[in-house]
Amino acid sequence: xxxxHLINLIKPLVDDDGFCDTLIPNVRLMKCAKSxxxxxxxxxxxxxxxxxxxxxxxxxxxxxxxxxGHFLVQSLPxxxxxxxxxxxxxxxxGISIDVNFALLSELVSDSLDDYTEQSTPSCPMSxxxxxQDMAAALVRLVRAMYDPRTAKIMGASRVREVIFEALQxxxxxxxxxxxxxxxxxxxxxxxxxxxxxxxxxxxxxxKLAEEANMSVSSFHHHFKNVSGSSPLQYLKxxxxxxxxxxxNQGGLNxxxxxxxxxxKSIHQFSRDYxxxxxxxxxxxxxxxxxxx
Numbered sequence: 001x002x003x004x005h006l007i008n009l010i011k012p013l014v015d016d017d018g019f020c021d022t023l024i025p026n027v028r029l030m031k032c033a034k035s036x037x038x039x040x041x042x043x044x045x046x047x048x049x050x051x052x053x054x055x056x057x058x059x060x061x062x063x064x065x066x067x068x069g070h071f072l073v074q075s076l077p078x079x080x081x082x083x084x085x086x087x088x089x090x091x092x093x094g095i096s097i098d099v100n101f102a103l104l105s106e107l108v109s110d111s112l113d114d115y116t117e118q119s120t121p122s123c124p125m126s127x128x129x130x131x132q133d134m135a136a137a138l139v140r141l142v143r144a145m146y147d148p149r150t151a152k153i154m155g156a157s158r159v160r161e162v163i164f165e166a167l168q169x170x171x172x173x174x175x176x177x178x179x180x181x182x183x184x185x186x187x188x189x190x191x192x193x194x195x196x197x198x199x200x201x202x203x204x205x206x207k208l209a210e211e212a213n214m215s216v217s218s219f220h221h222h223f224k225n226v227s228g229s230s231p232l233q234y235l236k237x238x239x240x241x242x243x244x245x246x247x248n249q250g251g252l253n254x255x256x257x258x259x260x261x262x263x264k265s266i267h268q269f270s271r272d273y274x275x276x277x278x279x280x281x282x283x284x285x286x287x288x289x290x291x292x
Contacts, residue, residue: 009142023151026098033091036084046098048072053092054085060228066127075124079237108179134165187212
């Protein structure tokens with residue numbers, strides 16, 4: 001159910017469609033005043049809370065509905081497809097909170113004695129119900145954005161409170177798994193983080209498997225269980241989404257962008273880009289900050 005109080009707090013703070021930075025670090029507001037068909041996208045690891053409107057994420061064969069009353073928890077920067085439902089009269093409104101690993105570690109550490117690693121890794125992307133306590137914490141967080149002094153002094157503690165409340169729900173257990181530096185999930189997480197940092201370099205799956213202390217076949221199996229795709233498919237999607245971001249920022253031509261994300265051939269880059277997004281990189285300049 002939509003929280004009218006939260007909606008009314010967010011509305012005056014957002015003007016244009018897209019993500020909007022706030023006075024509180026790692027917290028952004030989001031708005032979209034039209035429906036957007038299913039298309040490739042990627043969120044940063046963190047929480048996405050929808051106050052008004054509806055979104056459906058498609059991750060592998062899984063549909064993830066996140067709308068008022070639920071929040072999306074995402075533990076990895078995973079490419080997925082996203083569909084948005086909104087209108088000019090009732091735009092999609094929401095909050096995006098990036099995961100701060102240091103804060104997460106601090107919140108989780110006191111409860112690790114009670115934590116038991118699951119035999120099957122949690123899905124790194126899932127929709128979780130918003131509790132009454134979390135809803136109240138979200139209202140306090142957005143209120144702090146109205147006053148620079150409050151945002152500066154209390155902003156971090158308001159974020160901490162929201163993440164704490166999110167952790168109380170067992171369905172958000174994947175956040176705890178990020179902190180537990182053992183087991184298959186954590187090793188795949190470390191590999192994904194490395195792949196994100198090495199987009200413009202050659203990445204060998206054999207080397208990643210060795211660093212994860214797995215055989216190549218075992219690494220492929222566990223990587224797909226976590227990410228929904230093979231290591232090389234994930235890397236390609238990641239590179240193309242980064243390329244789209246660079247394209248929308250301007251300043252680099254298509255050849256420079258292809259090289260920046262690890263392509264040696266501009267023709268191969270253009271073919272892959274068109275196959276993934278439906279239009280070549282020379283034409284796809286319309287999505288800057290427009291999709292949430």
